[in-house]
Amino acid sequence: MIEKLSLSQEILLQETIEKWLVIGRSTLPINITKAESIINRFYKKLNIEKPNYFIFSSPLMCILGWGTLEFSRKSNKDKENQLWNQLGNQLWNQLGNQLENQLENQLGNQLENQLENQLWNQLGNQLWNQLGNQLENQLENQLGNQLENQLWNYIVGNQWCYWKVFYSFVQQIGVTYSNNDQELLNLWMDEATHLHWWFPYEKTCLISQNPIRLTMNSRGQLHADERMAIEYSDGWGLWSLNGVIMPEQFVKTPAEQLDPNVILKEKNVEIRRELIRKMGIERCLNNLDYKTLDKRGEYELLNIKLNDTVQNARYLKMLNPSIGTWHLEGVEGNTVQEALNWRAGRLGIKEDWNPSVLT
Numbered sequence: 001m002i003e004k005l006s007l008s009q010e011i012l013l014q015e016t017i018e019k020w021l022v023i024g025r026s027t028l029p030i031n032i033t034k035a036e037s038i039i040n041r042f043y044k045k046l047n048i049e050k051p052n053y054f055i056f057s058s059p060l061m062c063i064l065g066w067g068t069l070e071f072s073r074k075s076n077k078d079k080e081n082q083l084w085n086q087l088g089n090q091l092w093n094q095l096g097n098q099l100e101n102q103l104e105n106q107l108g109n110q111l112e113n114q115l116e117n118q119l120w121n122q123l124g125n126q127l128w129n130q131l132g133n134q135l136e137n138q139l140e141n142q143l144g145n146q147l148e149n150q151l152w153n154y155i156v157g158n159q160w161c162y163w164k165v166f167y168s169f170v171q172q173i174g175v176t177y178s179n180n181d182q183e184l185l186n187l188w189m190d191e192a193t194h195l196h197w198w199f200p201y202e203k204t205c206l207i208s209q210n211p212i213r214l215t216m217n218s219r220g221q222l223h224a225d226e227r228m229a230i231e232y233s234d235g236w237g238l239w240s241l242n243g244v245i246m247p248e249q250f251v252k253t254p255a256e257q258l259d260p261n262v263i264l265k266e267k268n269v270e271i272r273r274e275l276i277r278k279m280g281i282e283r284c285l286n287n288l289d290y291k292t293l294d295k296r297g298e299y300e301l302l303n304i305k306l307n308d309t310v311q312n313a314r315y316l317k318m319l320n321p322s323i324g325t326w327h328l329e330g331v332e333g334n335t336v337q338e339a340l341n342w343r344a345g346r347l348g349i350k351e352d353w354n355p356s357v358l359t
Helices: 007-024 032-045 059-071 074-106 109-142 162-172 179-194 248-252 260-265 269-279 281-286 336-345
Strands: 052-056 198-201 204-208 289-296 299-305 313-320 325-330
Touching: 007 162, 007 179, 032 052, 032 179, 032 198, 032 204, 052 059, 059 198, 059 204, 162 179, 248 269, 260 269, 260 281, 260 325, 269 281, 269 325, 281 325, 289 336, 299 336, 313 336
Parallel strands: 052 204
Antiparallel strands: 198 204, 289 299, 299 313, 313 325
């Protein structure tokens, strides 16, 4: 059993991660001929006639296009769902279950966690989850509940490649597969390399192009100020600051034009944090009527006048050492310790909460 990587294998692992981060973040146009050829192989493996292809500019346009097609052919719905069960379950389970059973006897958990966590945290969580959540929100507003439960027949290609890369990598360091599993793995690796989001149905398959722009910060998080962090040619995409999906107006508004009162009213802690980071904690406070009630290390309890009605709002100013940003969080209490205890009480902690534990 492989329990620990050698130095050369550690180097190979990092090279593999870097290679697939580039693929997963690609903004190059999809090679349509190559993409169709790969999908044809999936259909052939299930003994299903190859589909007609529709190419769209983004995953959202694929879904909207599918919705149009669905309304015109409701009688085929059951067959399409049946096909998805074959593609999404049969192939997935073949690779997942058959190879997983082999790996249990050949590979330790340490390597699996190392590669999956690194590639998933930097690619899957940032791109696939955020894009999927954004799509779901868009669909709720644009298509309503009638189609909502029928639209998630998709495969995510280069943006969900981590598990495919895992199986491929461990093969390079000594894990062996059967001929059938190897053929299937090769197909999935081709899919991850040459496809973005795609939506397989009976006789029809919709393919999305890659985004035209995707920008990250130094931590590998989706980030762009005053423009989309990931953008498709049709104008759809995500607005993000340091990995936090933001409302468009907050990203587009220059820092000097942000209203600190609006920032403090933002209920989402992560969005509020990024707005404060963008504006700057001192600039934010300089535009507010406030006074300091108590200090303790990096913690400062402030009394802020928000308006004529709310003149004694309590906010705890604190530093997040892991990302080096300041927070302003609404609290209760007259001292830093009381404010920390109030926050801890919401988590079920009754004793005094030491700031070192908090950070």
